[in-house]
Structures are given as structure tokens and as C-alpha cells.
Amino acid sequence: GPKVLQIPSHQIIDMGQMVTLNCDPVSNHLYFYWYKQILGQQMEFLVNFYNGKVMEKSKLFKDQFSVERPDGSYFTLKIQPTALEDSAVYFCASSLGGAETLYFGSGTRLTVL
Amino acid sequence: GDSVTQTEGQVTVSESKSLIINCTYSATSIAYPNLFWYVRYPGEGLQLLLKVITAGQKGSSRGFEATYNKETTSFHLQKASVQESDSAVYYCALSDRANSAGNKLTFGIGTRVLVRP
Numbered sequence: 001g002p003k004v005l006q007i008p009s010h011q012i013i014d015m016g017q018m019v020t021l022n023c024d025p026v027s028n029h030l031y032f033y034w035y036k037q038i039l040g041q042q043m044e045f046l047v048n049f050y051n052g053k054v055m056e057k058s059k060l061f062k063d064q065f066s067v068e069r070p071d072g073s074y075f076t077l078k079i080q081p082t083a084l085e086d087s088a089v090y091f092c093a094s095s096l097g098g099a100e101t102l103y104f105g106s107g108t109r110l111t112v113l
Numbered sequence: 114g115d116s117v118t119q120t121e122g123q124v125t126v127s128e129s130k131s132l133i134i135n136c137t138y139s140a141t142s143i144a145y146p147n148l149f150w151y152v153r154y155p156g157e158g159l160q161l162l163l164k165v166i167t168a169g170q171k172g173s174s175r176g177f178e179a180t181y182n183k184e185t186t187s188f189h190l191q192k193a194s195v196q197e198s199d200s201a202v203y204y205c206a207l208s209d210r211a212n213s214a215g216n217k218l219t220f221g222i223g224t225r226v227l228v229r230p
Contacts, residue, residue, distance in 0.1 A: 035218075042222050043204070043220045043223075044220070045219070056217060091159065093159075095216055098216065099216060100216065102218065103160070104159035104160070105158045106156070106158045
């Protein structure tokens with residue numbers, strides 16, 4: 001089936017530095033999402049993105065977070081600066097339409113030291 | 114806010130035996146949410162197993178079934194006879210069907226299923 005690719009699978013970074021998580025969504029999909037899962041907790045919605053704009057974001061989407069999809073390439077989540085509590089697995093997803101099935105990547109485990 | 118509660122931790126079951134994973138939901142912002150079961154096989158991304166958008170209906174896929182019960186606000190996942198290949202983590206989830214901004218899912222914590230030969 002359709003694949004969403006996330007690279008790298010694991011990223012380690014020092015607190016205060018910037019990190020960009022990359023997601024290669026399904027090629028004809030129009031809606032993009034990021035979810036966050038802290039170890040031992042539920043996967044939680046961060047943000048969704050359509051037509052070059054953030055449509056909706058949760059309270060977990062701090063001011064230090066930003067998303068973009070420049071020139072229809074990777075969908076990225078940037079955290080600047082990172083904090084210890086940003087350590088989690090971040091899952092990217094995409095869907096063809098707003099009410100369509102989400103396809104998820106395998107996640108990027110972010111460790112902030 | 115909305116929430117999903119499911120069987121926690123790991124469920125171990127022998128091959129060919131039956132499996133049930135409990136899921137109940139609380140949807141404070143929506144009367145009738147869409148309900149989903151997602152599954153993550155080892156090394157893979159989360160994928161949709163089945164979904165039901167109408168109360169009272171049953172969804173099925175790969176031998177799994179779940180019925181949308183609005184009276185008990187439940188969406189339990191069942192399989193009559195599991196196989197080793199069913200070993201995975203299963204997630205119950207809901208979404209607001211009226212949300213036009215995209216499919217924002219609320220997930221349960223996930224249930225790891227280990228099928229022993």
C-alpha cells in the first residue's frame with residue numbers, strides 16, 4: 001500500500017539546538033499531520049497542514065514548533081530551540097482528503113539530551 | 114476533551130485461540146465520532162485495520178471485527194482464531210466526523226498482542 005517515509009528513524013540532539021524532522025508523504029496526498037508519542041503514553045495530535053497552511057494545532061504544538069512543505073517536497077517539523085520534554089517519537093501522516101484514511105510513517109525517535 | 118481507553122499492556126494468546134481487546138470512548142465534543150482500529154506490525158508504520166462511522170454497524174478486516182456500540186460507548190476488537198502474524202500493537206481511535214480541517218485522531222494507549230505458536 002501507500003508508504004509514508006520518515007528519516008532518520010532516530011535522532012539525538014543537545015537541548016537548545018534546532019532539529020528538523022523529515023517526512024516524505026504519499027505522493028498525491030493533500031493533508032499532512034504530525035503526532036507525538038511520549039514513552040508509555042498515547043499518541044497525540046500535534047498539527048495538520050493543508051494547502052500550505054496550518055489548519056489546526058493542539059496545545060502540544062508550542063511556539064518553538066513550525067511546519068512547512070516547501071515546493072511540495074518533504075513535510076517537515078522544526079523545533080527551535082529543543083527542550084528535554086520534546087523527547088518522544090514523532091509520527092508523520094498524510095491523507096488524500098480531510099476525511100480520508102491517514103497513512104502513517106514508522107516514526108522518528110527524538111532524544112534531547 | 115475526547116478520550117479513548119483500551120486494554121493496557123500486553124495480551125498473550127496461543128495460536129488459533131480467540132482474542133478480544135476492549136475499547137471504550139468518551140466523545141465530549143461530538144455525538145457520534147468515527148471509530149477506528151489501527152495496527153502497527155514490527156518495523157512498520159501504523160496502518161488502518163478497520164473503521165466504522167455509523168453507530169450500530171460492524172467493521173471487519175483480516176478476520177478481525179468490531180461493532181460500534183453507542184449505548185455502551187464501546188468498540189471492542191475481536192478475532193475468533195489468531196495467527197502468529199497477528200502479533201502487533203493495536204490502537205483504538207476516534208475522530209470528529211464534522212471536522213473539516215482534517216482527520217484529527219484521538220488514540221488509545223495501544224495494546225501489544227503476542228501470539229504464541
